[in-house]
Amino acid sequence: MSDKHDINTYEKLALGASFFLEESFKYLDSALKNEFASMLFSKSLESLEPSKEDEKIFENLILPETPIKLLQSEIPEVISENTTKIMSDAWDDAQIRAEKERYKFELDHQIDSIEILGHLNNFGFFIETIINRHLLFLNQSKIIDDFSYSRISMSRIMERIVYIFKDDLNANKIQLNEIQNLFRLRNKTVHFTPDNAKVLKPRISELNKIWNQCSKLIEKLEKKENFNELNFSKQIIYYSLKIQKKWNSKVEQ
Template sequence: MNNKHDIDTYSKLALGASFYLEESFRCIYESLEYEFAAILFSQLLENIEPSVEDRKIFAKTSLPNDAIGLLQSEIPDILSEPTTKMMSDAWKNAQLRSKTENHKFGLDHKIDSIEILGHLNNFGFFIETIINRHLLFLNQSGKIDDFSYSRFSVAKVMERIIYIFKEDLKNNTIHLNEVQNLFRLRNKTVHYTPDNAKVLKPRISELIKIWTQCAKLIGKLEIQENFNEESFSERILYHSLRLQKKWN
């Protein structure tokens, strides 16, 4: 039995899990606020008419039409100072409104903001930390031996999850398809290739399914552990419902 970890280890793992969970949802809230701000900004831009000076500047401006050319060029000011200020003020206004107003994106909305990287990474870290703590609990409560613990504590996270829930999977009382999808998505953030950067746009409905399944799995662990602490599964559902209330 693993005796080198005491109550401090459990406390640090719980604090780590809490940090990752809150950071993950902070990122998703910021993602949707940014995307709503972009919608508001585009509406405000419709009321800004380019001036004669703007048209003259734009007519004289010649920019490369390829990505590398644009990246290597010094982009000149293509709008007059008054128009630039109006656009800047419009963007600030849109950002402020996005924090206080609600918007119904719909369940099929694909999240394209860069903050989605933070959500997927941190939520994956959260699940992994909870799983690591439960493995320690199983070892210290005599449910798995030291050899099995040393083996599974360094295995891939999905192998750890499958091991923990092997009886539930055998009895078909749980499913892991959404958890697998979470780590498939997180893998795209870890390996942020040009192709992954282009396709990584999870739907809101996809994320809700992941949160719901993860909450169910963690709820099962919480029943086994019976720790006197705030429920992580309930916190997931709280954030999920809060997000749906504001954005769906």
């Protein structure tokens, strides 16, 4: 079954893994930048006083009481044109400042920016691609037969991971709790229900633990494969340290 896959398959999977990993941290950087911009924007509005024109609009403003009615209605003017321009300019300025200035988030900061979807999805895709490639390696190395390979490769991602690391798990040499958390979080992005949309706010410390555990487990796979290539376990460390040095008050090793 695996004879149809040659070196090109391994190269394509490696390229895919590299793409997903790099994209995941691009989205995370964007998420933190937007959160910093929002903080700068909110602070710049603290000194903004409503004009007499704004006060007059507020006095006559009547908005629908429910979310559905609000979404279905034509929203009236809620602030004056002048105030709208001031706020628009303030947001543009906040985005420019967020690009140039630096801010250090605490490790317990919860990431609420919508770009966190891109990080969790792509990092999950990265791990899944690495696991799929290792399963192909096990099959072509005659460690697992074609029948087992066909069944395992179609199973859920955590089942694939548990199968690969079953000996280490039985010997209590590794833990999969953070990887389980990764795919729990990714499932919330895949099934972006109203409840999931509300609660999906991972902490920076939570992501750090996921990256560290994933790096250690991938390193174990790399030692078995012994491929002459750039190690993905080291790439995780590189990208995670880069994002932590830029945005975190403390860098977790």
